[in-house]
Amino acid sequence: MTISAGVALGCSCLVAASPCVGSAQVERWTLERTVTIGDHGDPELGLTRVGDVIVVGERLFVAQRREHLLRIFSLAGDFLGFLGGQGEGPGEFSEVNWIGVRDGLVWVSDRLTGRVQYFDPEGRYASSIRIRGHPTLPMGWIRVRAVLEDGSMLVTNPLDIVELAAAPDRPEHVIRFDAGGSLRDTVSVLVGRAGALELGRTSRGGVTFTVLPESYRSLFAPSADGSGFVVVHREAATRAEPHTFRVIRFDARADTAWVRDIPYVPIPVSSKWRSRHLEKERRDLSAPAMRVLERAYRKLKFFPPVRVVRAGADGTTWLLVRTGVDSFEWEVLDLSGNSLARIEPPPHGSMRWAGTDALWFVEEDELDVPYLVQYAIRRP
Numbered sequence: 001m002t003i004s005a006g007v008a009l010g011c012s013c014l015v016a017a018s019p020c021v022g023s024a025q026v027e028r029w030t031l032e033r034t035v036t037i038g039d040h041g042d043p044e045l046g047l048t049r050v051g052d053v054i055v056v057g058e059r060l061f062v063a064q065r066r067e068h069l070l071r072i073f074s075l076a077g078d079f080l081g082f083l084g085g086q087g088e089g090p091g092e093f094s095e096v097n098w099i100g101v102r103d104g105l106v107w108v109s110d111r112l113t114g115r116v117q118y119f120d121p122e123g124r125y126a127s128s129i130r131i132r133g134h135p136t137l138p139m140g141w142i143r144v145r146a147v148l149e150d151g152s153m154l155v156t157n158p159l160d161i162v163e164l165a166a167a168p169d170r171p172e173h174v175i176r177f178d179a180g181g182s183l184r185d186t187v188s189v190l191v192g193r194a195g196a197l198e199l200g201r202t203s204r205g206g207v208t209f210t211v212l213p214e215s216y217r218s219l220f221a222p223s224a225d226g227s228g229f230v231v232v233h234r235e236a237a238t239r240a241e242p243h244t245f246r247v248i249r250f251d252a253r254a255d256t257a258w259v260r261d262i263p264y265v266p267i268p269v270s271s272k273w274r275s276r277h278l279e280k281e282r283r284d285l286s287a288p289a290m291r292v293l294e295r296a297y298r299k300l301k302f303f304p305p306v307r308v309v310r311a312g313a314d315g316t317t318w319l320l321v322r323t324g325v326d327s328f329e330w331e332v333l334d335l336s337g338n339s340l341a342r343i344e345p346p347p348h349g350s351m352r353w354a355g356t357d358a359l360w361f362v363e364e365d366e367l368d369v370p371y372l373v374q375y376a377i378r379r380p
Helices: 161-166 271-282 287-299
Strands: 027-037 050-056 059-064 069-074 079-084 099-102 105-110 115-119 125-130 143-147 153-156 172-177 183-190 196-201 207-211 219-222 229-233 243-250 256-264 306-311 317-322 328-333 339-343 350-354 358-364 370-378
Touching: 050 099, 050 350, 050 358, 050 370, 079 105, 099 143, 105 143, 143 219, 161 196, 161 207, 183 219, 183 229, 183 243, 196 287, 219 306, 229 306, 243 317, 271 287, 306 350, 317 350
Parallel strands: 027 339
Antiparallel strands: 027 370, 050 059, 059 069, 069 079, 099 105, 105 115, 115 125, 143 153, 153 172, 172 183, 196 207, 219 229, 229 243, 243 256, 306 317, 317 328, 328 339, 350 358, 358 370
């Protein structure tokens, strides 16, 4: 896309080849498409850009950033109503960012106002809390990513694309604010090289940036119910020999619950893969910008072992691990960090919610119209 502390417990086998415990213990789950939500011609069912998706009881809440609101559906796909709307009053949003649930209430973060608002399951406004700020977090960039069980909030410090392109190795801190909105401490640090790249200046004096499709920045995934969060550190591989990535699960107090160092075999970036991705950019970029992009792609020697991480609603951890140049599998870790199952992902789409018996994905049709799709988990 182009735009102007715990103890490590190792696994004994390699992710790209086999699961991290004995094969008899790791199940092969399958997915069955069961519910589809979306209709581009219906103002109620029609979805725009989909952000977070959460399940609260028998209701599905869908963040709609372009419309400054949430859509509410039944788990069968029936439209139940809207939550919010554009504005700065109670129950309104300047911008809908991340959402979650705490003590049965739905919370919605709005970075432009530095505010977290709470709603009951029917969508009625309950209360709000405003982050009091900190010199490292300028107003308008306060991003509340999670609300833990005690009401404390996890915020990631702002790194825009300009900063990342200038210092791609700059760490990003996960900061905790207490339930009253005051700064408390730093609970984790996201490290590794980001994929932001400055391509050069435009004819009008602007600066053109791109985001490479692969990077080694740490991944961060909070549990929507405040029961903890997951961090995956993806150190860059330099040779085609066994390497490791680290998965850390934190509990509701932001203490380390478990740590796993998982071995894998690095997968080389092929010339065919580079050519395919460069060709997608060629029609939109000038010759100088393409030369910068080509040099950056030549530096990509190996793919990161994990593309996505999700914290499951039942305490599981979901890792989208790379198994080939263009292939992936979901690796499911149990409450202790042991490998539980493997699942072949749907051919298209992005997971938004992982429950005990079902997953919700966002998929798009040939016209880029988004749909929400529920997949039931089928176990042997």
